[in-house]
Amino acid sequence: MGKTRLLVLLLCLCFCTVLNEAIQQLSSGTTEGVAKAGNSSQNLTEEEAQLFLQKIDEEGARRANIYNHLSWSFQTNITDYNREKLLSSITSNMGETYSKGKICDFFNSSKCDLSLEPEIEHIMKTSRNYDELKYVWKTWRDKVGRPVRCQFSEMVELLNEAAAYNGFETAADYWLFDYESKSFENDVERIAKQLHPLYEQLHAYTRRKLREIYGEDKISKTGPIPAHVTGNMWAQSWINIYDILVPYPNKTSIDVSETMVNQGYTPKIMFKKADDFFASLGLERVPDSFWNNSLLEKPSGRDLVCHANAWDFSDGKDFRIKQCTRVNQNDFSTVHHELGHVQYYLQYKHLPHIFRRGANPGFHEAIGDVLDLSVSTPKHLHKVGLLETYDIDDEADINFLLKTATRKVAFLPYGYLIDKYRWNILRGLITPQNYTKAWWKYRYEYQGIEPPVERTELDFDPAAKKHVSGNIRYIRYFAAHILQFQFHKALCLLAKEYDANDPNKPLHRCDIYQSKEAGKALKEMMSLGRSKHWKEALKLLTGTDQLDASALREYFLPLENWLKANNEEHGEIAGWDGYETWLQKNK
Numbered sequence: 001m002g003k004t005r006l007l008v009l010l011l012c013l014c015f016c017t018v019l020n021e022a023i024q025q026l027s028s029g030t031t032e033g034v035a036k037a038g039n040s041s042q043n044l045t046e047e048e049a050q051l052f053l054q055k056i057d058e059e060g061a062r063r064a065n066i067y068n069h070l071s072w073s074f075q076t077n078i079t080d081y082n083r084e085k086l087l088s089s090i091t092s093n094m095g096e097t098y099s100k101g102k103i104c105d106f107f108n109s110s111k112c113d114l115s116l117e118p119e120i121e122h123i124m125k126t127s128r129n130y131d132e133l134k135y136v137w138k139t140w141r142d143k144v145g146r147p148v149r150c151q152f153s154e155m156v157e158l159l160n161e162a163a164a165y166n167g168f169e170t171a172a173d174y175w176l177f178d179y180e181s182k183s184f185e186n187d188v189e190r191i192a193k194q195l196h197p198l199y200e201q202l203h204a205y206t207r208r209k210l211r212e213i214y215g216e217d218k219i220s221k222t223g224p225i226p227a228h229v230t231g232n233m234w235a236q237s238w239i240n241i242y243d244i245l246v247p248y249p250n251k252t253s254i255d256v257s258e259t260m261v262n263q264g265y266t267p268k269i270m271f272k273k274a275d276d277f278f279a280s281l282g283l284e285r286v287p288d289s290f291w292n293n294s295l296l297e298k299p300s301g302r303d304l305v306c307h308a309n310a311w312d313f314s315d316g317k318d319f320r321i322k323q324c325t326r327v328n329q330n331d332f333s334t335v336h337h338e339l340g341h342v343q344y345y346l347q348y349k350h351l352p353h354i355f356r357r358g359a360n361p362g363f364h365e366a367i368g369d370v371l372d373l374s375v376s377t378p379k380h381l382h383k384v385g386l387l388e389t390y391d392i393d394d395e396a397d398i399n400f401l402l403k404t405a406t407r408k409v410a411f412l413p414y415g416y417l418i419d420k421y422r423w424n425i426l427r428g429l430i431t432p433q434n435y436t437k438a439w440w441k442y443r444y445e446y447q448g449i450e451p452p453v454e455r456t457e458l459d460f461d462p463a464a465k466k467h468v469s470g471n472i473r474y475i476r477y478f479a480a481h482i483l484q485f486q487f488h489k490a491l492c493l494l495a496k497e498y499d500a501n502d503p504n505k506p507l508h509r510c511d512i513y514q515s516k517e518a519g520k521a522l523k524e525m526m527s528l529g530r531s532k533h534w535k536e537a538l539k540l541l542t543g544t545d546q547l548d549a550s551a552l553r554e555y556f557l558p559l560e561n562w563l564k565a566n567n568e569e570h571g572e573i574a575g576w577d578g579y580e581t582w583l584q585k586n587k
């Protein structure tokens, strides 16, 4: 590492230390009694507690207490107040760096107004120029990752202090508390490992197809896949290289993006269609105010935080979505994802505020995706006039299953490693001195992905992702990718669209559209909000109270078998070189 780099690194570290000192000063201020978990019940006056008891049963009152102290942040003394203030200023500063991030065009260095959505994401999706992709991948990280490295390490300290304040050992324990299950962390680790063989097969097939495009010198036979050629800035979805991956190209295309444009689809129409699907199940439509209050596409010329999200204004009437929607099939899936959040809001709006939350955060992230599993089937796209004709045979099935796998299977290791990484930072197992080394170890070992350019401890690639710079937890999406197949299987049974013993009714061809029985079951589960433990909600809908990947495995089994055969046929060995081998190569 050059002298200047070392100097910059030392500067960065000492700056962080200075900031750290400032925090120590603040926290050595007067400290009255600290509000520890448990005495928070004194914050409910007697009559309020009675009201609570009248409104909900004993179990509810107990649960209300748990969430009471968690959801309201106490300012019990000046230190805590300053910590909260510092924490919010750091998170808003990091978030601002991310949302304002702009880079110059690879081919035109005077054009420097490229934002992540839509310009940069469009390049990552459509370019097949190895060097352009490498430039965009690196420059985005230079602009939004590197500059927030120090602030992130300060935030870690503050998060841990705040967590300790509430009686948690580290903020990782506070984050995991949300899942109300001692075994949750082990459960997700076990499931991630259980699904790794399926991911390895998809990875091996994808690596071969990419090698055919970019050549043996760029994509090795037994190594990892470079992160920048997967069609996605974070390599978390490979849907945008489906055109490279499609197993049987001579089958009727199942991509309806072009048809959506030709049929005059607008973002509003996309949301109307998704709203229609919820209504077809007997669920609620969004209120009229939704259409006036929401922001469904990026206003021209305005700098906007484009990352999609759904809002509950807690008045039982005002619900909104902000999304920079583009007319294409992938955004149509996001439309369903976001409306899934609003449907949950609508289904639990009658509950006391404290219970107006998903049974656990994974539930909230799964609802919309469950409907998308039906909407994305060729059968459904044909029903709604987006697909003129489609083939019904084994090869067409493999094309569809592979397309779904580029979104759902490719995502699994990524969805798992984001919080595994942050939990270990919060627990002090990963220190600022090896933020980058640890990050790429996880990216290598879980995802079989490598950076296209050398990384050092001046970089901070994790913050190139919205949820890291925005301090939004992520294991919820991994859980949602497991839950959504459990929900899908249960709903498909109710809709009589799936029968394990009928080869013409496999899980991946199910479309629950217009099934009132499926809608009723989903409604019953969502209307519980967080008033019951998520295991009860899960059991109510699926018959089991365990997070269980067997439904996902069953859905993709035909593809898993096909990939094994295809990889074997092409002499493609699933998996990639050991991490030590990779380290040696990149010395």
Ligand SMILES: O=C(CCC(O)(O)[C@H](Cc1ccccc1)NC(=O)c1ccccc1)N[C@@H](Cc1ccccc1)C(=O)O
Pocket (backbone or CB within 6 Å): 307, 308, 309, 310, 311, 337, 338, 341, 364, 365, 369, 411, 472, 477
């Ligand atoms: O981030 C999102 C979608 C946005 C959201 O709907 O999950 C949004 C994220 C967010 C944005 C700003 C502040 C907080 C959270 N979450 C919500 O709108 C939300 C979260 C909880 C309850 C209700 C709404 N998806 C993730 C993961 C994902 C999900 C589905 C398919 C693919 C990938 C991603 O893009 O990496």
Ligand SMILES: [Zn+2]
Pocket (backbone or CB within 6 Å): 337, 338, 341, 364, 365
């Ligand atoms: Zn979401």
